[in-house]
Amino acid sequence: MAEPVLALDRLNKSFGALHVTRDVCLDIRPGEVHALIGPNGAGKTTLVSQIAGSLKPDSGRIRFAGEDVTRLGVAPRARRGLARVFQISNVVGAFTALENVAVAVLAASGGAFGMGRPALADPALRAKAQDVLDSVGLAGRMAVRAVEFSHGERRALELAMSLVQDPELLLLDEPMAGTGRAEGEKLTRLLLSLKGRIPMLLIEHDMTAVFTLADRVSVLIGGAVAATGEPAVIRSDPVVRKAYIGEDEAV
Amino acid sequence: MTTALIVSQVLNGLQLGVILFLVAAGLTLVFGVMDFINLAHGVQYMLGAYLVAVSVAFTGHFGLGLVLGLLAALALGFVMEILVFRHLTRRDHLEQVLGTFGVILIVTEAVRMIFGSAPIAFPVPATLAGSVTLFPGLNYPVWRLVILGVGIAVAGLLWFLVNRTRIGMLVRAGSTHRETVSALGVDIDRLFLFVFAFGAMLAGLAGAMAGPLVSVEPTMGDRILIIAFVVIVVGGAGSIKGAFVAALLIGMVDTLGRAFVPDLLKSLVGRSAAATAGPALSSMLIYLLMAAILSVRPSGLFGGRTA
Amino acid sequence: MSPLAPAPAVPRPRAGIGQTAALMALLAAALALAYGLGSSYGAGLVTRTAILALAAVSLSFLIGQAGLVSFGHAAPLGIGAYAVLIAGEYDMTNILAVLPLAFGAAALFALATGAIALRTRGVYFIMITLAFAQMVFYVAASLSAFGGDDGMAIAARSTFFGARILKPDLHLALLAIALLAAAALGLEHLAASRYGLMLRAGRENETKLEALGLDPYRHRLIAISVAGGIAGVAGALLANQVEYVSPSTMNWHLSGELIVMVVLGGSRRLGGAVIGAMVVVLLDEALGRFTEHWKLGLGLVILGAVLFRGAEVRALLGKFSHG
Numbered sequence: 119m120a121e122p123v124l125a126l127d128r129l130n131k132s133f134g135a136l137h138v139t140r141d142v143c144l145d146i147r148p149g150e151v152h153a154l155i156g157p158n159g160a161g162k163t164t165l166v167s168q169i170a171g172s173l174k175p176d177s178g179r180i181r182f183a184g185e186d187v188t189r190l191g192v193a194p195r196a197r198r199g200l201a202r203v204f205q206i207s208n209v210v211g212a213f214t215a216l217e218n219v220a221v222a223v224l225a226a227s228g229g230a231f232g233m234g235r236p237a238l239a240d241p242a243l244r245a246k247a248q249d250v251l252d253s254v255g256l257a258g259r260m261a262v263r264a265v266e267f268s269h270g271e272r273r274a275l276e277l278a279m280s281l282v283q284d285p286e287l288l289l290l291d292e293p294m295a296g297t298g299r300a301e302g303e304k305l306t307r308l309l310l311s312l313k314g315r316i317p318m319l320l321i322e323h324d325m326t327a328v329f330t331l332a333d334r335v336s337v338l339i340g341g342a343v344a345a346t347g348e349p350a351v352i353r354s355d356p357v358v359r360k361a362y363i364g365e366d367e368a369v
Numbered sequence: 370m371t372t373a374l375i376v377s378q379v380l381n382g383l384q385l386g387v388i389l390f391l392v393a394a395g396l397t398l399v400f401g402v403m404d405f406i407n408l409a410h411g412v413q414y415m416l417g418a419y420l421v422a423v424s425v426a427f428t429g430h431f432g433l434g435l436v437l438g439l440l441a442a443l444a445l446g447f448v449m450e451i452l453v454f455r456h457l458t459r460r461d462h463l464e465q466v467l468g469t470f471g472v473i474l475i476v477t478e479a480v481r482m483i484f485g486s487a488p489i490a491f492p493v494p495a496t497l498a499g500s501v502t503l504f505p506g507l508n509y510p511v512w513r514l515v516i517l518g519v520g521i522a523v524a525g526l527l528w529f530l531v532n533r534t535r536i537g538m539l540v541r542a543g544s545t546h547r548e549t550v551s552a553l554g555v556d557i558d559r560l561f562l563f564v565f566a567f568g569a570m571l572a573g574l575a576g577a578m579a580g581p582l583v584s585v586e587p588t589m590g591d592r593i594l595i596i597a598f599v600v601i602v603v604g605g606a607g608s609i610k611g612a613f614v615a616a617l618l619i620g621m622v623d624t625l626g627r628a629f630v631p632d633l634l635k636s637l638v639g640r641s642a643a644a645t646a647g648p649a650l651s652s653m654l655i656y657l658l659m660a661a662i663l664s665v666r667p668s669g670l671f672g673g674r675t676a
Numbered sequence: 677m678s679p680l681a682p683a684p685a686v687p688r689p690r691a692g693i694g695q696t697a698a699l700m701a702l703l704a705a706a707l708a709l710a711y712g713l714g715s716s717y718g719a720g721l722v723t724r725t726a727i728l729a730l731a732a733v734s735l736s737f738l739i740g741q742a743g744l745v746s747f748g749h750a751a752p753l754g755i756g757a758y759a760v761l762i763a764g765e766y767d768m769t770n771i772l773a774v775l776p777l778a779f780g781a782a783a784l785f786a787l788a789t790g791a792i793a794l795r796t797r798g799v800y801f802i803m804i805t806l807a808f809a810q811m812v813f814y815v816a817a818s819l820s821a822f823g824g825d826d827g828m829a830i831a832a833r834s835t836f837f838g839a840r841i842l843k844p845d846l847h848l849a850l851l852a853i854a855l856l857a858a859a860a861l862g863l864e865h866l867a868a869s870r871y872g873l874m875l876r877a878g879r880e881n882e883t884k885l886e887a888l889g890l891d892p893y894r895h896r897l898i899a900i901s902v903a904g905g906i907a908g909v910a911g912a913l914l915a916n917q918v919e920y921v922s923p924s925t926m927n928w929h930l931s932g933e934l935i936v937m938v939v940l941g942g943s944r945r946l947g948g949a950v951i952g953a954m955v956v957v958l959l960d961e962a963l964g965r966f967t968e969h970w971k972l973g974l975g976l977v978i979l980g981a982v983l984f985r986g987a988e989v990r991a992l993l994g995k996f997s998h999g
Contacts, residue, residue, distance in 0.1 A: 170887065196889030208887070210880045221877040224870050225888035230895070232870035240870075279888065406799045408932075456983055462798055463745050467939055468982040470932040474975025482969050595810045595928070598803040606799065648818035656811035660792050663804070667795040 120148050121184060123287050123317045124169070129178035131164055138164045139175065140342040146287065146317050151309075153320045153328045153349075156338035162321050163205070165338065166291050169319070170202050171195040183286045196225075199286030203293055205321075207272040211265040215256055215275055218264055219247040222279035246282065254278045254308060270301030274308065287317050294324040306330055329353070373507035378628045379621070384513050386620025387520025391575035392593055393600040393612040394527060395568020401607030402540055403458045403561050406465050409449075409472040410572055410597065411590025417442045417573020418580040418589065419480060422491045431494040438577060439570055446569025450562050458561060480587045488584035498581075516578045523571070524613055531609050540564060596623070599659050605672025615670060619655050626654040692867075695947040696860045703729075703853050703950075711846065719845055720917070721961065726852035727913045729953035730859055732937040733946050734906035737863045739935070740943035741872060742899040743879030747802045748789075748809030749934050752782035752904035754816060754926025756911025761822055761921040764831035771834040771842070775912055782908020783901045785812070790900035794893055809931060816923040827922020830915055842916055852913050856950070859906050863946055866902075875899055936978055 122145035131139035138161040146152045156162055167173035169180065171192040180188045183198050196202070209218050220237060223246055224230045237243065251257055254274040259267070264275060273293055280288060293309070294302045306327050309318070313331065322328050328335065329349050336346040337358050345355050352358055396410045420441045425434030449472070457468045493512055500508045531537035539555055576589070583589060600619050604611025631647030638646070662670065703726055710718030731753050738744045756778035763774050789808040793801050817825045833842040842848045866872050878885050878892030885892055915921045933956060941952025959977060963970035 191891075192886040193889050193891040196887055202887045204884075204887070208881065208884045210877055210884065212880055213877070217873065221873060221885070222888050224874060225885065225890040230870055230874045230890060231898075233866055233872075234869060236865075236868040237870040237873040238868075279884075283888065400799060404799070406802060453979065453983070460982070462802060463739070463935075463939065464982050466745065466747060466802060466932075467935060468979055470936070471975045471977075471979030471982065473932075474929075474971045475979065476975075478969045478972035478975065482972070591928070595807055599807045602796075602800060602803050602807065645819075645821065648820070649815045652814035652818050653811055656807055659804070659807060660789075663792050663795060668800075 122147050122181075123150075123183060124319065125181040126169070127179040127181070129165070129168060129175045129180070131161075131168060131173065131175050138341045139168065140340070142178070142338075142341075142343055144336055144343060144346070146319055149314050149317055150333045151313055151318045151320060151331050153322060153332035153335045154338060155322065155325075155328060155335060160338040161341040162338055163291070164341075166202075166289065166321060170200065170289060196283070199283065200289060201280035201283045201285035201287070202289040203273070203276050203280055203291060205291040205295060207269065207276050207296075209264045209272055209275050209279065212263060214261050214263050215251060215267075215278075216244070216247050216260045218275055219250055219278055219282060222282045223247060226283045250278045250282050251275075253281065255304070268301065270297045270305060273297060273301075273305060277308065281312075281316075285316060287319065288312070290318055290320045290322070292321055292323060294322055294327050302327065371506070373504075374628075376503070376507055377509055378625055380509060380513065380517070381628075382621035382624035383617065384516045384520070384620070385624050386617035387517060387524070388575045388579050389593070389597060389600050389620050390524060390613050390616035391520060391571045391578075393597040393604070393616055394609060395565075395571045396597055397601050397604070397606055397608065397612045398540060398564050399561070399568050400601070402557070402564050405454070405458050405561075406462055406469070407454070408466060408469040408594065409476065410568070411592075411594030412473050412476045413442065413446065413569040413572040413590070414576040414579075414593055415480065415585075415587065415590035416445060416476070417570075417576030418491065418585045419484065419489070419576075420445075420573065421577035422489060422580060422585060425492050431492065431497075435577065439573055442573030443566055443570040446566030446573075447562065449569070450565045454565060455558065455562065458558075477587045477590075484587070486587060488586045491580035491585050493581045512581055519574075519578060523574070527609060536560070536563070596655065599655055601669075603659050603662050603669055605669030608669070608671040611669055611671030619658070622658055623655050626651040630654065692864045692945050692947055693861065695945065696857065696864065696950075699947055699950045700853060700857045700860075703856070707846075707849050707853070716845065719849055721957065723845065723849040723852050723917055724914075725954055725957045726849070726856045727910050727917065728934070728937065728957060729950040730852065730856045730913070731907045731910035732934050732941075732949035732953045733856065733860050733863060734903040734910070735934050736938045736941075736943055736946050736949035737867070738899055738903045739938050740946070740948075741863075741867050741879065742875050742896050744794075744896060744900065745802050745935070746793075746805040746900070746903075747928075747931050747935065748805035748807075749903075749907055750926040750928060750930035751789075751809035751812040752786050752907040753911035753914070753930070754812060754923070755782045755785050756908030757915040757921045757925045758816060758819075758822070758911075759908065760834065760912045760915040761828065761830050765822065767831075769832050769835045770838075771836055774834045775909055778908040778912035779905040780908075782911065783905030786904025786907075787897065787901040790897055790904070794896055794900070806928060806931070809926065809928060813923050813926055813928070816926065823922060825923060827920060827924070829920050833916045833919065834912075848913070848916055852917075855909060855913070859909075860946055860950065863902075863906075867946070871895060871898070940981060 124146040126142055126144040129139050129142040142165060154162060154165070164173065168175050171187070171190055175188065179186060182195065182200060185198065187195050187198065210221065213221070216238065220243055223243055224237070248257070248260065251260055254277055256271065256274055256278065259271065264272060267275060293305060297305060302324065309331055320328065320331060332349055334346060335349050335352040337344045337352060345352060345358050347355070392410065392414055396407060399405050399407055417438065421435055421438030424437040424441065425431055428434045428437065453468065453472060457465050460468070497511050497515055500510045501514070503509050531541060539560055596619065600612060600615045603619065604615030630651040631643055634643035634647045634650065703722060707719060707722045710722055731749065735746065735749045738746055759778040759781050760774055763769070763777055768774065789805070793804040793808070796804060822828060833840065833848070835841065842851065874885070874890065874892065875895050878895060882892060911925070914925065937952030937956050938949045939952070940955055941948030941950065959974060960970060963973040967973070
């Protein structure tokens, strides 16, 4: 089997007496959609922060795209192809969709120091931005400022910004949160269209989305991985049912 | 370089340090509780000196005048918080800078209208005006020793308040977990009011103690304010302990630097070069120290937050 | 960090060019009027306005585009002024040497102190820039060869290969307006470029920019250096105008007043700083006629503007013009 895109090796993180990440081992195979589920307070956000690089683990190693990135910060990991879609949509609200995507394109291409002509007058840049906005269904919204977008649109925009990075891995932190039913389904279809091409780590509460998209599911309980397996297996795992799924009967 | 000279300069450095601490304490607490930057804190230092000078002259009694002056500084702190500062706490830093800069212009000019630009006399009772012989060859002014004593006593009191009382616990918690403190049902605005007024009084006390040593004039707070900023940056904003350590450090480095760097340079690079570089270097010393500490620890010696 | 008004749309920087041109025309017209009336005082005022506007525009680039609130912008300005003084003492007065020297020295200072200040954020950044500016103030005061605390007169206004081209005040005024126009247009251009877009993105949302793989540190360092250099040129012009340089040229109150200009005029547009400079200079002059305590009035205006928010000058003007 090919080397995993992302491999977490016995990660640990504590805040004072609170042990929030316990010996977490997790790997994401090329092309795989790997869902991470768990009840509130299971330590999902802390884990995501460690993967993204905004939080340093106390111990353990993180390998990404064939390289040990444990000591690297957010920006260097992003340059190696780790694209993060935030839990609370993180776009530049005051910028238009076009400008947002342009920022992502420039950040990815390293051409961010150009001081010559106006950035948005570059036809190549515009074309690339247009393409990617098309692909997430925002073609007609290029000149609209992101603050005026709906939740789902903002999520799609953020996804578009991640896609221009040509990511090795998409880190999706609860993408369905805050979206309506119709928007959620639209987003699921969008992610489905990317499945197989881009590996994803999907942190999600919405079980419909998880079981539609995921190839494998890991369950995080009390900071530790309680189980990893195919959706059908996880669905019937007694420990998982008891600790998590059984509680709110979301399946 | 005699022992007496060194000892007296070390004492001077400590004494500048405690004055800086009194100014920085209020500033750092106010920052800690509310993430509030108050440029007008130097004005409160200046007002303290004026208020005490005036009330001593008015009552004819030093102790009574000192107490009255400090109470007036405290009252003024309350008034200014209610009139101006509470309306700025939820604004962004740029607006806080502008608003408090406006306050500096207003208060400084108002004091100038009342008392004029020239320094006013600051009375010290005869018993405290002389000097004592610490050891043969070293006569040291009593007033400077008083400053040291008062400063250390206030530092102790502050340590007690911050570490051993409920309000101190809230202040400490507020500087690291502001949302949590609000969520506990603590009225953070009220907390800010008291911390602000108390800080104003501390700055006033510092001004009153510095009164006999420096000239009491409307812009006396400007210089001290900026050095207090250096103290806070070095110590770590929001930290009383950091303010204390950094204040003594800065006080010592500044005083000893001015006293000895020119001589030191003279022996190193010769008289003429030292005459040019000496004063420049000694006045840069604390800022270079700040730069050095920041390049190693961007949030200061005891700062938890980098924001 | 957002300015006084609720954040409006990020401006299409190109739209600022018309505004800049109109403001330059206004300054030129005021200058022509002053000469028409034979008022050298009025002409001096226009020159001073243009020089301060030059410094304010560069600060506006820092605050409005990069989101960096520097409270030490008087320092690079002072360094530019001292460059003129010190170069003059060594018989170097050629403007083609002096202006680049002023720009370079100020930019270098801004680069060195900015490299450290940028390791921090928010309140720290404000306090550190103020502290470094004060350091320069004390260093200047300790330069006994160049007047120490009192400062000293410059040897001569800058020359062009020996020709005393800045001797007539009119030439200096025109140079100041021309340099202001060049700086404003140059910075507009920069703001519209890829570099400018990233700078604004970093101002608006640094977390996202980092998640996209870009740490805006170097972008900001460039902005600080460029703004510092331009302030240095303003300082060189100021030294030429008053023909005297002293530490009080870079009194920290000037840093505060420059921020006031930027915010009063609106920091989202570079032209706002020019408007702000006009307002502050006129306010100082108007209040100064009534009372020697005009700073009290300035303080009240500033505090009032902050407390009652809606005080963006252009918003006020808009209200007047709409009745």
